[in-house]
Amino acid sequence: IKETLHQVEAHTGHTNESVNSFQHMEHRKDVERWLVAPDASPNFNTACEKRYGDSGSWLLNGAAYSRWKSQEKSFLWLHGLSGSGKTVLSSSIINDISQTQPNDLLLYFFFDFKEAAKQTMDGMMRALIHQLSVQTKRTESRGHLSKLYTSCGEGSKQPSLTQLSKCFHSMLEEENGEVWIVLDAMDECTSRKSTQVTKDLLGWIKGFQASLQQANVHLLTTSRPEKDIESALTEWTDCRNLVEIRSDLVCDDIRQFITHVIAFSDGFKKLRDHKDMQLQNLIVKTLAEKAGAIPRFRWVTCQLDVLENCFSKPDVLEALSSLPTTLDDTYRRIVAGIKPELLKKAIRMLQFLIYVDQPISLKAMVEVVAVDPAQSPPFYPANKFWEEEDLLRCCSSLVAFDKTS
Incomplete structure (x- = not known):
C-alpha cells in the first residue's frame, strides 16, 4: 500500500508540474498577444539580403565601433544621407554582436515609414520589451512584464508609453550581463522630438543609459543627419561617438x-x-x-x-x-520614362502606397490598380494585370517588392 501511495504522490506531483507549466505557457501567450509588439525581424532579414561580401568592414574594424563595444554604457550614432546603406550597416552590426557576444542580450528595432506600428516610440518599446522577455533567463525580468499585464486589468486595457518605459527599465535592471540595443532609422520615428516628454525619443535616449544603475547597456542608433537629431545628440555625447557614412x-x-x-x-x-x-x-x-x-x-x-x-x-x-x-x-x-499607357495605373499605385499604413501584397495591389473611379462600376476584373509581376514595371525603381514577406 505504501509503495502504491508513493507512486500516486509521484504521479500527482508530475501532473501538477505539467499543469503549472501549461498555465505558465498560456500566460506568456496571453501577455504576448496583449503586448502587440511589432516584429522587427522582417526588416532585419531584408537588410541582410542586401549585404555582400565583407560590406561594412570599414565600420566593424574601425576605432569608433571597437570603442563602442569595449566601453561600459557606450553610445554610437551612425548618420548618412538617404540611401547611403545605414540599414544594411545595422544588419551587419546585429550579426557581428550575435557572433562575437553570443551569450549577451541583443535587442533591435527598425523604424520604418512603411508601417505605422514601426513609426512610434510606443512600437519600439513594445518590440524591445518582447525581445527582452523572450531572451532573458531571469524570471525576475519577465516578472515585471507580468506585473504590468496584471495592472492593466489582466490585459483588458493597453499600457501607456510611460508604463512601457518603466517596465523596460525595470526589466533591464534585473540583468547582470551586457545588453546591446540597435535602433535603425531614428529619422523615421514620428515622435523623435515631441513636446510631450514621455513621447520624446531623443530625450529618452539622452537619459536612458544614465538612469540605469546595474545594467551595462550599449546603445547604437542610425539616422539621416537631420538638424533636430544632430543638435540633440551633440549636446551630451562625445564627438567621437558620431560617425558619418562618407563616400x-x-x-x-x-x-x-x-x-x-x-x-x-x-x-x-x-x-x-x-x-x-x-x-x-x-x-x-x-x-x-x-x-x-x-x-x-x-x-x-x-x-x-x-x-x-x-x-x-x-x-x-x-x-x-x-x-x-x-x-x-x-x-x-x-x-x-513611364509609358503613357501605364501612367494612370502608376499614379494610382503611388497614391495608394503613400496613404496605406502597412505593407500591401502584390495580389492586393493588382486589385487596387484595377479600380477606376470614373467607371461604373469602379472595379472591373478585366482591368486587372494578367501577370502580377508586370505591375512592378509600371513604376520601375519607385516601388520595391519584398519577396521575403
Missing part, C-alpha cells in the same frame, strides 16, 4: 554590391551570356566612380534597374554616358 568609407561596399548584382541578378543574364567582361567591368567602374561623390546605394540600385532593360551594348554605353547626377534627378527621369 570614401563605403566605396568598396558599393563596388562589391554592383559586382554581385551583375554576376547573379536575373536581369543581367543577357549581359553575362554574351561574356563581354570588358563591358561588365566598365559598368562596375563607371557606377562606382559616380556613386563615390554621393554615397548612396539607392542611386546605384536605380541605375542598375535602368541598365537591366538595355537590349544592346550601344544602349548600355549610352545609359552610362548620361547618368543622372543626383538621386532626385534619377527619380525625375524614372517618372518621365
Whole structure:
C-alpha cells in the first residue's frame, strides 16, 4: 500500500508540474498577444539580403565601433544621407554582436515609414520589451512584464508609453550581463522630438543609459543627419561617438554590391551570356566612380534597374554616358520614362502606397490598380494585370517588392 501511495504522490506531483507549466505557457501567450509588439525581424532579414561580401568592414574594424563595444554604457550614432546603406550597416552590426557576444542580450528595432506600428516610440518599446522577455533567463525580468499585464486589468486595457518605459527599465535592471540595443532609422520615428516628454525619443535616449544603475547597456542608433537629431545628440555625447557614412568609407561596399548584382541578378543574364567582361567591368567602374561623390546605394540600385532593360551594348554605353547626377534627378527621369499607357495605373499605385499604413501584397495591389473611379462600376476584373509581376514595371525603381514577406 505504501509503495502504491508513493507512486500516486509521484504521479500527482508530475501532473501538477505539467499543469503549472501549461498555465505558465498560456500566460506568456496571453501577455504576448496583449503586448502587440511589432516584429522587427522582417526588416532585419531584408537588410541582410542586401549585404555582400565583407560590406561594412570599414565600420566593424574601425576605432569608433571597437570603442563602442569595449566601453561600459557606450553610445554610437551612425548618420548618412538617404540611401547611403545605414540599414544594411545595422544588419551587419546585429550579426557581428550575435557572433562575437553570443551569450549577451541583443535587442533591435527598425523604424520604418512603411508601417505605422514601426513609426512610434510606443512600437519600439513594445518590440524591445518582447525581445527582452523572450531572451532573458531571469524570471525576475519577465516578472515585471507580468506585473504590468496584471495592472492593466489582466490585459483588458493597453499600457501607456510611460508604463512601457518603466517596465523596460525595470526589466533591464534585473540583468547582470551586457545588453546591446540597435535602433535603425531614428529619422523615421514620428515622435523623435515631441513636446510631450514621455513621447520624446531623443530625450529618452539622452537619459536612458544614465538612469540605469546595474545594467551595462550599449546603445547604437542610425539616422539621416537631420538638424533636430544632430543638435540633440551633440549636446551630451562625445564627438567621437558620431560617425558619418562618407563616400570614401563605403566605396568598396558599393563596388562589391554592383559586382554581385551583375554576376547573379536575373536581369543581367543577357549581359553575362554574351561574356563581354570588358563591358561588365566598365559598368562596375563607371557606377562606382559616380556613386563615390554621393554615397548612396539607392542611386546605384536605380541605375542598375535602368541598365537591366538595355537590349544592346550601344544602349548600355549610352545609359552610362548620361547618368543622372543626383538621386532626385534619377527619380525625375524614372517618372518621365513611364509609358503613357501605364501612367494612370502608376499614379494610382503611388497614391495608394503613400496613404496605406502597412505593407500591401502584390495580389492586393493588382486589385487596387484595377479600380477606376470614373467607371461604373469602379472595379472591373478585366482591368486587372494578367501577370502580377508586370505591375512592378509600371513604376520601375519607385516601388520595391519584398519577396521575403
